[in-house]
Amino acid sequence: MTVDQVGIANLPNQRFKIVSKEGATFTLMVAGESGLGKSTFVNTLFQSTLKTPVDNKARYKRGIHATVEIEVTRAELEERNFKIRLNIIDTPGFGDNVNNKDSWQPIVDFIDDQHDSMMKQEQQPARGDKKDLRVHACLYFIRPTGHSLKPLDIEVMKKLGTRCNLIPIIAKADTLAQKEMNEFKSRIRQVIEAQDIRIYTPPIELDDQASSDHAKSLIESMPFSVIGSGEDEIEVAPGQFVKGRQYPWGIAEVENEDHCDFKKLRSLLLRTNMLDLILSTQELHYESYRTLKLESAETGSKRSRRLHNPKFKEEEEALKKYFTEQVKAEELRFKQWEQNIVTERHRLNKDLEEVQATIKDLEEQVKRIQLGKK
Numbered sequence: 001m002t003v004d005q006v007g008i009a010n011l012p013n014q015r016f017k018i019v020s021k022e023g024a025t026f027t028l029m030v031a032g033e034s035g036l037g038k039s040t041f042v043n044t045l046f047q048s049t050l051k052t053p054v055d056n057k058a059r060y061k062r063g064i065h066a067t068v069e070i071e072v073t074r075a076e077l078e079e080r081n082f083k084i085r086l087n088i089i090d091t092p093g094f095g096d097n098v099n100n101k102d103s104w105q106p107i108v109d110f111i112d113d114q115h116d117s118m119m120k121q122e123q124q125p126a127r128g129d130k131k132d133l134r135v136h137a138c139l140y141f142i143r144p145t146g147h148s149l150k151p152l153d154i155e156v157m158k159k160l161g162t163r164c165n166l167i168p169i170i171a172k173a174d175t176l177a178q179k180e181m182n183e184f185k186s187r188i189r190q191v192i193e194a195q196d197i198r199i200y201t202p203p204i205e206l207d208d209q210a211s212s213d214h215a216k217s218l219i220e221s222m223p224f225s226v227i228g229s230g231e232d233e234i235e236v237a238p239g240q241f242v243k244g245r246q247y248p249w250g251i252a253e254v255e256n257e258d259h260c261d262f263k264k265l266r267s268l269l270l271r272t273n274m275l276d277l278i279l280s281t282q283e284l285h286y287e288s289y290r291t292l293k294l295e296s297a298e299t300g301s302k303r304s305r306r307l308h309n310p311k312f313k314e315e316e317e318a319l320k321k322y323f324t325e326q327v328k329a330e331e332l333r334f335k336q337w338e339q340n341i342v343t344e345r346h347r348l349n350k351d352l353e354e355v356q357a358t359i360k361d362l363e364e365q366v367k368r369i370q371l372g373k374k
């Protein structure tokens with residue numbers, strides 16, 4: 001891979017300065033059902049880009065939900081003396097379990113844990129090197145069914161989209177015809193909109209026509225379709241090799257824009273939008289997490305302060321007393337009202353009895369008069 005293809009050094013100067021002091025760390029997560037070609041894709045993406053071969057595999061297991069093992073692979077990218085520490089987070093096994101909730105929870109927990117860990121490190125007085133595994137982009141692989149998103153996809157994508165830069169991917173693009181792919185993409189876009197799923201959108205920079213056109217073309221292509229290939233390249237002409245999958249009818253080429261969006265996605269991740277992904281993770285996702293955590297901690301501590309503060313205790317006692325008195329007074333009023341009704345009913349009954357007696361008297365008088373006439 002040539003220097004220009006990775007493109008970190010092509011980042012606009014001002015932004016370049018922001019990261020160039022310490023180099024940068026970029027953490028990419030792949031998620032989605034197993035067997036969709038996530039590992040293959042990661043290898044294809046970094047095959048010729050990695051300075052060091054994929055190494056340092058670390059398995060991440062979280063206490064309660066250990067149904068999915070999250071695997072962190074570290075590597076390094078270097079270009080014109082500019083280093084990028086790369087963390088690739090693979091989430092194998094997703095969607096295999098009977099209870100699918102348990103299979104995606106560790107992924108969501110992992111993202112939250114990294115934000116949490118950064119918050120804790122920032123609170124430490126000694127500001128040494130921070131361990132930072134915050135996910136800058138999460139590629140969510142969608143099965144190329146040609147129909148629509150599954151309820152499980154919707155559920156997981158919703159959770160991921162509020163926590164990190166979510167980039168939906170259609171896996172194994174070579175299994176759908178162009179027309180089917182276009183229809184599938186448009187149905188997915190409709191569901192994403194209707195379900196309010198937050199996905200990463202490249203910012204459109206109005207003052208730069210070329211980059212704004214590029215951003216628009218990236219947005220229009222979402223969700224990106226990809227093809228992953230094996231390590232061996234295919235010889236298409238003597239001495240000319242391509243990454244792809246060989247079929248009896250021809251080759252599905254990874255880097256052919258008519259076959260899939262691999263090049264667009266690679267450009268977004270490693271060239272044009274890497275810094276935006278890093279910055280928006282800090283400014284949007286991490287800050288939202290932090291604010292939410294601090295707010296809930298404050299509400300919690302306010303409640304506990306109220307419970308333990310003698311002043312609040314007095315106030316609370318006084319309020320309790322006031323309400324008890326109010327309730328008592330109300331009960332008394334109700335009792336009196338009830339009593340009044342009873343007395344009134346007695347009086348009415350008595351009146352009724354008197355009226356009935358008078359009627360009876362009158363009827364007897366009438367009878368007597370009638371008998372006298374006869």
Ligand code: GDP
Binds near residue numbers: 033
């Ligand atoms: P993971 O479980 O999502 O990591 O999937 P793997 O990377 O292990 O791939 C599962 C299977 O799908 C393997 O047999 C791959 O060769 C195959 N595969 C990977 N990418 C593609 C692709 O783009 N198209 C096709 N047709 N098969 C692929």
